[in-house]
Amino acid sequence: MLKALIFDVDGTLADTEHAHLQAFNQTFAQEGLGWHWSEAEYTELLNISGGKERMLHHWRQVEPDMKELQAGAIAETVERWHQIKTAYYEAAVREGHVHLRLGVLALMQEAREQGLQLAIATTTSPANIAALLSAAIGPDWRTHFLAVGDASSSPIKKPDPQVYRQVLRDMGMDARECVAFEDSSNGLRAANAAGLKTVITPNAFTDHHDFGAAWRVVTDMRQVRLIELRRWFETT
Helix, strand or coil, X not given: CCCEEEECCECCCECCHHHHHHHHHHHHHHCCCCCCCCHHHHHHHCCCCCHHHHHHHHHHHHCCCXXXXXXXXXXXXXXXXXXXXXXXXXXXXXXXXXXXXXXXXXXXXXXXXXCXXXXXXXXXXXXXXHHHHHHHCCCCHHHHCCEEECCCCCCCCCCCCHHHHHHHHHHCCCHHHEEEEECCHHXXXXXXXXXXXXXXXXXXXXXXXXXXXXXXXXCCHHHCCHHHHHHHHHCC
């Protein structure tokens, strides 16, 4: 029996990537780095899960010979950049530049009304989750979710299934009782590795990914009504 829906955040619940890209570039400009990621470059970088990991990867690409003069200096610098970037992203959310994708709130409300649990499984930071869902749902957003797994509680990023396994443990549920919602190949691989049926809702940054291993692929969540989801779940 279907008992819970587990959602990724960036790109799945909301079209956040344009706002993230702008926040990265604002950070690079503020720090005088001379970096500016185009949409094409950022699309490639999204193959790497995690904002800090993307910045570190790019830094090593443009400065392959860089060396640490003090242990931990590189990690501390990337952490500082990421904090600046997060502040820019949160400002964009507060200013109304980021919205939940079509059908998301309706599906969540329908699930809650019919007694299903909701959960979050993401590699983004707690601050990013709170900024988005506080604006979209309200200050009590956390009460809507039985479990929340994020970059702080599951530091090994997707495609590793760590965050999904953590969320399943926290909910006290088996993967066979849940459906995951993702937008990327890394997310799909993570959810599948945890034993979850996975619905993919691609976006402009991920619609070129290979989703052949997905349970279902839909344009957006308006195509996912709970009655259909239960029927798919019980017949496969």
